[in-house]
Amino acid sequence: MKFKVVIPTYNAAEYLNLCLYSLKKYSAYEHEYLVILDDCKDHTVDICKKHQVEYCEVNFHNPYLTRNHGLQQIINKDEDVYLFMTADDMFASPDWDVNVYAHLTQDKDVVWSSQLTDYLLLSTFEIEKQEQPDLTIEEYAAWWAQHGINMDFGECGKTAATFNEEVFLQKFRNLKSGDEYYNSERDGAKDVLCNTNFLIHNSFWQELNGWPELNIELDDARLGNNDVIFQHNIIDLGGRNIVPKDVLFFHFGGRTIDRG
Numbered sequence: 001m002k003f004k005v006v007i008p009t010y011n012a013a014e015y016l017n018l019c020l021y022s023l024k025k026y027s028a029y030e031h032e033y034l035v036i037l038d039d040c041k042d043h044t045v046d047i048c049k050k051h052q053v054e055y056c057e058v059n060f061h062n063p064y065l066t067r068n069h070g071l072q073q074i075i076n077k078d079e080d081v082y083l084f085m086t087a088d089d090m091f092a093s094p095d096w097d098v099n100v101y102a103h104l105t106q107d108k109d110v111v112w113s114s115q116l117t118d119y120l121l122l123s124t125f126e127i128e129k130q131e132q133p134d135l136t137i138e139e140y141a142a143w144w145a146q147h148g149i150n151m152d153f154g155e156c157g158k159t160a161a162t163f164n165e166e167v168f169l170q171k172f173r174n175l176k177s178g179d180e181y182y183n184s185e186r187d188g189a190k191d192v193l194c195n196t197n198f199l200i201h202n203s204f205w206q207e208l209n210g211w212p213e214l215n216i217e218l219d220d221a222r223l224g225n226n227d228v229i230f231q232h233n234i235i236d237l238g239g240r241n242i243v244p245k246d247v248l249f250f251h252f253g254g255r256t257i258d259r260g
Helices: 013-025 044-050 063-074 096-102 119-131 137-145 165-177 202-207 227-236
Strands: 003-009 032-038 054-058 082-085 090-092 109-112 114-117 149-151 198-201 240-242 248-251
Touching (some): 003 013, 003 063, 032 044, 032 063, 044 054, 054 063, 137 149, 165 248
Parallel strands (some): 003 032, 109 240, 114 149, 114 248
Antiparallel strands (some): 082 198
């Protein structure tokens, strides 16, 4: 089993370093890696060389264009291969590749990882409180957990420099043994919010024409641009969005948005 692991990146060398470290350390198989540098001005190239991964450089200043056009440069449309898409500010859990692959049962299944993060909750909770004064932090966290995002509240560390791998691994073990993940088998058409890490076969990726590139305005600000459109496209073409409980990535998220 071999994936092509695709990572768009923009001036986040230290986070990319953690990402590649975790993907390689916690995988059971050797995969091909492609890092797509979007006009990076930091030492991202050095990180790619350190981890001995392939990289290419583009200049779009747009993660969707970067992912789509970077893949066009290196993927044959007819190639029989699974693509694992992730981001440069993620940290993988043990056996992520075995676990994500195990949940594929149909040709058009797309398997997403759950996330452990705290930036999204903490940055939007007070906004929600304005409309729902009685809303508690526990209720808000439970809502996100149903959609594939579990809250860390800062215990794992807030930057690449302060990230605590052992705390993350313990949280992964606790969450995996509990019932805090959204189970897509209850409703295969339900939107999921863990929108960065997913496994998809190249043939279905081509049929979908990649990730939607146009930025859109959504009624729910908690949903990132184009994420729901992509998930609906999957369903419209006969696919399923699956979020298993044994695949978890830590997401530094909003802390890496301002990259200079």
